[in-house]
Amino acid sequence: MGFWERLLKIDRKIIFIVMAVLVLFPLLKPLGLGVGSGPRAKAVFDAVDSIPPGKTLLISVDFDPASMPELYPMLVALMRHAFARDVRVLLCGLWITGAGLADKAVTEIAPEYGKEYGRDVVYLGWKAGVDAVILGMGENIKNVFSVDYYGHPLDSLPMMQEVTRLRDIPFMVAISAGTPGFSDWLLYGHSRYGLRVGAGVTAVSAADAYPYLQTGQLTGLLAGMKGAAEYEVLVQRHNYSKAYMPAVAAMDSQSLAHIVILVLVVIGNIAFFVTRKRGR
Amino acid sequence: MRRTLPLAICLIMGIVMMVQFFVPHPISVGFYDLTTKWIRIVSAFALVLGVGSLILYHIDRLQRKRPGWAYSIVTLIALVGTAITGLGWGVKPGAPLQEIIFKNILVPLNASMFAILAFYMASAAYRAFRARTKEAALLLIAAFLVMLGMVPVGAAIWGKLPDVAEWILSVPNMAAKRAILFGVALGAIATSLKVILGIERGWLGGGK
Numbered sequence: 194m195g196f197w198e199r200l201l202k203i204d205r206k207i208i209f210i211v212m213a214v215l216v217l218f219p220l221l222k223p224l225g226l227g228v229g230s231g232p233r234a235k236a237v238f239d240a241v242d243s244i245p246p247g248k249t250l251l252i253s254v255d256f257d258p259a260s261m262p263e264l265y266p267m268l269v270a271l272m273r274h275a276f277a278r279d280v281r282v283l284l285c286g287l288w289i290t291g292a293g294l295a296d297k298a299v300t301e302i303a304p305e306y307g308k309e310y311g312r313d314v315v316y317l318g319w320k321a322g323v324d325a326v327i328l329g330m331g332e333n334i335k336n337v338f339s340v341d342y343y344g345h346p347l348d349s350l351p352m353m354q355e356v357t358r359l360r361d362i363p364f365m366v367a368i369s370a371g372t373p374g375f376s377d378w379l380l381y382g383h384s385r386y387g388l389r390v391g392a393g394v395t396a397v398s399a400a401d402a403y404p405y406l407q408t409g410q411l412t413g414l415l416a417g418m419k420g421a422a423e424y425e426v427l428v429q430r431h432n433y434s435k436a437y438m439p440a441v442a443a444m445d446s447q448s449l450a451h452i453v454i455l456v457l458v459v460i461g462n463i464a465f466f467v468t469r470k471r472g473r
Numbered sequence: 474m475r476r477t478l479p480l481a482i483c484l485i486m487g488i489v490m491m492v493q494f495f496v497p498h499p500i501s502v503g504f505y506d507l508t509t510k511w512i513r514i515v516s517a518f519a520l521v522l523g524v525g526s527l528i529l530y531h532i533d534r535l536q537r538k539r540p541g542w543a544y545s546i547v548t549l550i551a552l553v554g555t556a557i558t559g560l561g562w563g564v565k566p567g568a569p570l571q572e573i574i575f576k577n578i579l580v581p582l583n584a585s586m587f588a589i590l591a592f593y594m595a596s597a598a599y600r601a602f603r604a605r606t607k608e609a610a611l612l613l614i615a616a617f618l619v620m621l622g623m624v625p626v627g628a629a630i631w632g633k634l635p636d637v638a639e640w641i642l643s644v645p646n647m648a649a650k651r652a653i654l655f656g657v658a659l660g661a662i663a664t665s666l667k668v669i670l671g672i673e674r675g676w677l678g679g680g681k
Contacts, residue, residue, distance in 0.1 A: 448626035
């Protein structure tokens with residue numbers, strides 16, 4: 194068996210080890226490749242930045258722990274941005290598995306800015322039904338969520354006296370790992386109630402969002418870890434936060450992981466064509 | 474009668490809801506509000522049906538000792554255990570459902586599943602991503618440019634690479650996605666009309 198044949202039959206454990214080393218290395222010793230800010234992330238940032246203080250940003254937490262490394266930094270950066278500008282934050286979710294993640298963000302981020310639960314931030318929780326939930330929230334949020342995630346009646350929360358339906362919300366970001374997600378907010382929230390929607394999605398599903406960006410249905414897009422990192426950079430650049438930026442830190446690892454895959458594809462193709470030519 | 478009544482309800486509600494969308498009168502809006510409540514109630518029944526169907530499917534697998542039947546035991550134990558924990562101690566923060574099942578079981582399992590994808594993707598890309606045809610070569614080049622353009626190292630290699638990746642996503646990708654979306658939407662409209670008009674009756678289930 195020649196060199197190229199052996200290369201084609203390389204033990205996958207070697208590939209796994211190379212990948213593991215190159216992903217871990219930048220986490221221990223950052224390469225400092227730097228992250229800019231793309232127009233899609235800037236559009237989301239500008240939309241949140243234009244919400245008047247005292248008004249509400251709605252964030253739909255539509256992801257599970259599997260997508261946490263990509264999407265959770267978006268949630269945290271969005272909340273920090275809103276709180277720094279005294280914008281209130283209303284959270285809800287279309288994914289049951291996202292409930293604990295939203296709770297974590299509420300309990301960890303709000304105290305950083307001295308924000309009070311019920312006055313500056315409310316987490317509605319999760320309800321089954323997707324389209325029925327969004328349509329119901331369009332008519333009256335209390336019809337869908339009579340109590341919040343923690344069991345407080347919505348009538349007892351000062352913030353919810355001013356936010357009664359989707360039309361009271363100037364902008365929302367749906368952080369989605371799939372379906373249900375931003376497309377449902379567009380279908381029912383945007384088209385029916387004129388809700389302005391931005392999206393945060395995993396890198397693999399970013400391609401699905403582009404048709405909605407061009408039509409203007411989506412105000413902006415945070416695509417994958419890169420989108421999260423861009424938003425973190427924007428938030429820090431405007432002095433809204435000085436906290437650690439997990440997505441920016443992870444971008445070096447992602448860069449090397451992409452390089453590994455590309456190099457492997459090139460080697461695999463060269464080996465394939467060389468062995469095929471010899472076979473003829 | 475068992476088939477006629479559901480068909481009649483479907484026809485009437487289908488037409489009424491279509492017309493309702495274009496009528497902003499308070500009666501119309503009130504009716505719409507009422508129907509959204511009905512949807513939530515019907516969704517709750519669907520959940521019961523779904524759980525029942527899941528249990529029956531896995532019991533059947535166990536009885537017939539189908540390949541991988543042991544996983545059905547895990548599924549059923551997880552289902553019953555989660556239900557008992559949730560119904561017994563509630564779903565509020567601090568309850569066992571949150572502290573044990575979500576934080577200590579679901580989060581690490583879910584994160585581990587997704588994390589190992591990177592390794593399998595690298596291995597699969599090495600073995601399967603071949604430029605065997607012109608179309609495959611085109612796909613390979615596009616994937617190459619987008620993968621590099623979406624990470625900071627791409628911009629470090631060539632400053633215009635992120636713009637090229639953005640162009641691929643916002644022009645050829647979007648055109649293809651839009652075509653698929655239009656196809657799906659037209660298909661959904663056609664199917665909806667067939668259901669409303671009683672041409673498509675699969676949703677009624679079997680029997681006479």
